[in-house]
Amino acid sequence: MTTKSTPHSRSVNLGGTARMNRSSTLLAFACSIVIVGCGGSVPPAIEHVAYAQLVTNGTYEVQLRYSITSSGGPCLSKDWFSSWTSYSTNWLYLKALDGAVTADQIVLRAGVKDDVGDFTYAIEGLRGTVSFDQEIMTVRLEQPNVLPSGEVRGYAPYYLNGAYQIVKR
Numbered sequence: 001m002t003t004k005s006t007p008h009s010r011s012v013n014l015g016g017t018a019r020m021n022r023s024s025t026l027l028a029f030a031c032s033i034v035i036v037g038c039g040g041s042v043p044p045a046i047e048h049v050a051y052a053q054l055v056t057n058g059t060y061e062v063q064l065r066y067s068i069t070s071s072g073g074p075c076l077s078k079d080w081f082s083s084w085t086s087y088s089t090n091w092l093y094l095k096a097l098d099g100a101v102t103a104d105q106i107v108l109r110a111g112v113k114d115d116v117g118d119f120t121y122a123i124e125g126l127r128g129t130v131s132f133d134q135e136i137m138t139v140r141l142e143q144p145n146v147l148p149s150g151e152v153r154g155y156a157p158y159y160l161n162g163a164y165q166i167v168k169r
Contacts, residue, residue: 010027024086048162058095064090064160070086090109101126103128
């Protein structure tokens with residue numbers, strides 16, 4: 001027995017295929033969202049006021065403060081629509097707050113320093129300068145780009161580069 005295809009039957013078959021393709025695409029998209037998650041974060045918000053104080057060994061400690069806002073979590077969880085902000089500080093240690101200071105004369109520390117203790121670490125291998133003009137400090141540093149294997153491959157701009165108003169304490 002032979003069946004004859006008519007224009008009407010072709011459009012019905014194409015419509016069914018199109019509906020199936022849309023359903024498959026929607027299902028694949030929904031599954032990828034659930035697997036990957038819906039959370040996200042934005043680049044650091046840098047506070048452009050740097051607080052400087054003279055510490056006991058004749059060195060200035062300059063605080064570079066920033067915050068990072070993140071939102072969401074796994075899709076369809078209770079945290080899906082919430083957001084939070086974490087605040088952090090890096091510390092520059094310099095002998096003077098004038099002129100231009102090269103990276104080899106700077107100690108840069110990141111981490112946590114609080115009432116419990118000092119849990120900071122040095123960011124080493126820096127290149128660039130920190131310069132001062134009146135009450136403005138300009139940070140232009142690069143830090144090594146360290147791969148997960150520990151291998152250094154080139155340099156990346158230090159994420160807190162920029163101009164800061166200096167406030168002495």
